[in-house]
Amino acid sequence: MADLAAAAEAFFAARVPLRAPASLAWGEGSEDVLGVATQRGEAEAAEVATAKSWQAGLFDAGLAWVDGPPEYGGRGLSAAHARLVRQIGARYELPNTSCFMVSHDIVGPTIAAHGTAGQKGKWLPVLWRGDVIACQLFSEPEAGSDLASLRTTAVRDGDEWIITGQKVWSSGAHYSGVGELLARTGATADRHRGITAFLVEMDAPGVDVRPLRQITGSEHFNEVFLDEVRVPEAARLGAVNGGWEVARTTLGGERSLMADEHNGILDEPVRRLFALARHEGADQDAAVLEQLGEAWLRDQILHVTGERLESATGAPPGSVVKLMMTANMEYYLDLASKLLGTKMIADTGEWGTFAWSRLLLGAPAHRIAGGSDEIQKNIIAERVLGLPREPRPAGK
Numbered sequence: 001m002a003d004l005a006a007a008a009e010a011f012f013a014a015r016v017p018l019r020a021p022a023s024l025a026w027g028e029g030s031e032d033v034l035g036v037a038t039q040r041g042e043a044e045a046a047e048v049a050t051a052k053s054w055q056a057g058l059f060d061a062g063l064a065w066v067d068g069p070p071e072y073g074g075r076g077l078s079a080a081h082a083r084l085v086r087q088i089g090a091r092y093e094l095p096n097t098s099c100f101m102v103s104h105d106i107v108g109p110t111i112a113a114h115g116t117a118g119q120k121g122k123w124l125p126v127l128w129r130g131d132v133i134a135c136q137l138f139s140e141p142e143a144g145s146d147l148a149s150l151r152t153t154a155v156r157d158g159d160e161w162i163i164t165g166q167k168v169w170s171s172g173a174h175y176s177g178v179g180e181l182l183a184r185t186g187a188t189a190d191r192h193r194g195i196t197a198f199l200v201e202m203d204a205p206g207v208d209v210r211p212l213r214q215i216t217g218s219e220h221f222n223e224v225f226l227d228e229v230r231v232p233e234a235a236r237l238g239a240v241n242g243g244w245e246v247a248r249t250t251l252g253g254e255r256s257l258m259a260d261e262h263n264g265i266l267d268e269p270v271r272r273l274f275a276l277a278r279h280e281g282a283d284q285d286a287a288v289l290e291q292l293g294e295a296w297l298r299d300q301i302l303h304v305t306g307e308r309l310e311s312a313t314g315a316p317p318g319s320v321v322k323l324m325m326t327a328n329m330e331y332y333l334d335l336a337s338k339l340l341g342t343k344m345i346a347d348t349g350e351w352g353t354f355a356w357s358r359l360l361l362g363a364p365a366h367r368i369a370g371g372s373d374e375i376q377k378n379i380i381a382e383r384v385l386g387l388p389r390e391p392r393p394a395g396k
């Protein structure tokens, strides 16, 4: 452990500055409360290029995939070793690497669990080195929470499959090299039993990625149109009509990511609230102090609950922590709105203020991504509390 810690410390210290002090001095470092990238165009391209070059250096130094299997580029150490490197890294001003979230937390683990040796060898090293980015091609205009309604089809043609349909809300598809796609290979009435997963190369003829602009002004999502896209049989992930099994792994990874308090979606919101209250001259106001105290407490409870659930079940904390995270986000935003007043509705150019407006505009997305709040509540009710299943339409 000590050797790894020393190597990680030396790696980070040689390349990036330490983060601003714990107080997050006003005006220093990044002003963003939302850790995920929100840009598009040249600014985003530059950010992705920086992230790729950073990730390649980290991977080559053996610090990117510390707990991954050595045959696919990992270091072969434990999850505790990986956590240690992340903790050390968190003390530094690292480049924004949120473009790798889907690759590393959602698609990569699915390939590791369901891929053939060939698929693992082809994709895992390049995904972890950041040479290729992966996206998730699940949602469709008529299939979101009810994913088993998906209509994109894959039809076998000799050694190939021909895929036709439309995906939507595909995060980062515009800079991705590969997409994990679910397609219908059985009858629509088969629902989840007639779905197969594929790894589709995004530059294949017939793949058309079109941006969707969000209320935040960013274009993080895309529509992906697939017009008779031919993929080889070797790109099938898991069994024919076994895509639901594959999807469950992917969705589990996505839920864990959303529930991970260190997922990088929020960047030190509570400390930033303290700094904001001081900056706005409200840090002696009794009502503000009370809300700051509660914000801090909620953050601590989230942390402890995550640890408790993980140690009790051995599994990532999932739905409970994700719901707490989105509820906390709303609480922080309520306080930020009180502190900023009318500044919350305009980009005045003042450091550290519009960052809160951006979070306010982006917050609803986090209540939907990785399974909406309502779906998380259904999961807790049915799978954790053992309550009766909600009525489903015939055949579901």
Ligand SMILES: Cc1cc2nc3c(=O)[nH]c(=O)nc-3n(C[C@H](O)[C@H](O)[C@H](O)COP(=O)(O)OP(=O)(O)OC[C@H]3O[C@@H](n4cnc5c(N)ncnc54)[C@H](O)[C@@H]3O)c2cc1C
Pocket: 135, 136, 137, 138, 139, 140, 141, 142, 143, 144, 145, 146, 168, 169, 170, 171, 172, 364, 365, 366, 368, 369, 370, 371, 372, 373, 374, 375, 378
């Ligand atoms: C930030 C973000 C990133 C995303 N990234 C991707 C991506 O990379 N790839 C991808 O494939 N998809 C992605 N999505 C899409 C996401 O998976 C879907 O938006 C989500 O599954 C909800 O589906 P929907 O939008 O079709 O809403 P719907 O499923 O139509 O839901 C509409 C409303 O009805 C409620 N509802 C639906 N069913 C029930 C029920 N059974 N009980 C109670 N309430 C219910 C929902 O909670 C919601 O409020 C992303 C979404 C967001 C916000």
